[in-house]
Amino acid sequence: MILELDCGNSFIKWRVLRSDGVTPVEGGVVSSDDDLLASLSDAEKFQLEKCRLVSVRTPDETDSLVASLVGAFGVSVARAVPARDMAGVKNGYEEYERLGLDRWLALLGGFHLASGACLVLDFGTAVTADFVAADGEHLGGFICPGMPLMRNQLRTHTRRIRYDDTAAERAHESLAPGRATVEAVERGCMLMLRGFVLTQLELAKQYWGKDFEVFLTGGDAGLVSGVVPDAKVAPDLVFVGLAMACPLS
Ligand SMILES: Nc1ncnc2c1ncn2[C@@H]1O[C@H](COP(=O)(O)OP(=O)(O)O)[C@@H](O)[C@H]1O
Numbered sequence: 001m002i003l004e005l006d007c008g009n010s011f012i013k014w015r016v017l018r019s020d021g022v023t024p025v026e027g028g029v030v031s032s033d034d035d036l037l038a039s040l041s042d043a044e045k046f047q048l049e050k051c052r053l054v055s056v057r058t059p060d061e062t063d064s065l066v067a068s069l070v071g072a073f074g075v076s077v078a079r080a081v082p083a084r085d086m087a088g089v090k091n092g093y094e095e096y097e098r099l100g101l102d103r104w105l106a107l108l109g110g111f112h113l114a115s116g117a118c119l120v121l122d123f124g125t126a127v128t129a130d131f132v133a134a135d136g137e138h139l140g141g142f143i144c145p146g147m148p149l150m151r152n153q154l155r156t157h158t159r160r161i162r163y164d165d166t167a168a169e170r171a172h173e174s175l176a177p178g179r180a181t182v183e184a185v186e187r188g189c190m191l192m193l194r195g196f197v198l199t200q201l202e203l204a205k206q207y208w209g210k211d212f213e214v215f216l217t218g219g220d221a222g223l224v225s226g227v228v229p230d231a232k233v234a235p236d237l238v239f240v241g242l243a244m245a246c247p248l249s
């Protein structure tokens with residue numbers, strides 16, 4: 001079977017496919033290399049042959065994970081690498097190798113699925129937006145702090161903002177002005193995210209009128225899907241691009 005990994009700044013998303021490279025068997029989200037190895041430890045069940053991965057972590061961190069995977073399962077590992085052009089898409093960065101590889105793969109996947117202009121919004125540790133025109137030209141994008149960063153900056157850089165995760169979750173039941181600190185912060189950050197999304201949509205409309213698709217991905221995509229009813233929520237968009245960038249040989 002094939003192991004696919006998307007190593008973000010906070011979490012590793014994993015997925016096991018049958019040897020056909022298409023049919024998903026199982027997947028999950030883990031916060032460390034050890035937790036990943038534990039999730040995959042039932043080697044008999046998966047019988048991993050190959051692994052493909054994308055990482056936005058440091059080369060040392062990624063090397064260490066690859067070494068653990070080779071040691072534990074004897075798999076061959078293919079890593080996504082930066083490219084100036086791929087699958088009809090032209091990387092828009094002046095220094096193409098500096099574009100986050102998760103962004104690159106998500107926009108490759110988005111352009112492939114849309115077969116036309118697309119706006120790809122990713123809600124992870126950071127929030128990113130990327131614009132790809134109908135001719136495959138990546139126009140560039142934007143990077144902002146995501147929900148966990150916004151909330152944690154407020155919690156660590158103020159003295160009186162303190163609350164736990166359960167209270168945070170409860171605060172999301174409404175978007176009315178907060179009547180408690182937790183509500184004020186959680187709903188304020190949520191409105192920042194939604195405002196960001198609406199601004200990106202406006203820009204896409206200026207470029208392309210109605211002729212574009214919107215993709216929402218990343219662990220927090222569900223927080224904003226309500227403001228773009230026509231968007232495709234595609235949690236596996238990075239994996240779509242990963243399969244394109246690292247075909248099974
Ligand atoms: N099963 C899950 N495990 C962990 N985080 C999750 C899960 N589902 C949704 N999330 C949310 O996803 C966010 C992280 O998104 P993710 O795309 O994994 O980030 P990154 O790629 O930067 O590591 C967290 O803020 C969390 O709220």
Ligand SMILES: CC(C)(COP(=O)(O)O)[C@@H](O)C(=O)NCCC(=O)O
Nearest residue numbers: 008009056098099100124125126143
């Ligand atoms: C923007 C990112 C931090 C997003 O990472 P994530 O939130 O998915 O963990 C990552 O794509 C990255 O490190 N990019 C390099 C800088 C750039 O894309 O310009």
Ligand SMILES: [K+]
Nearest residue numbers: 008102124218
């Ligand atoms: K990501």
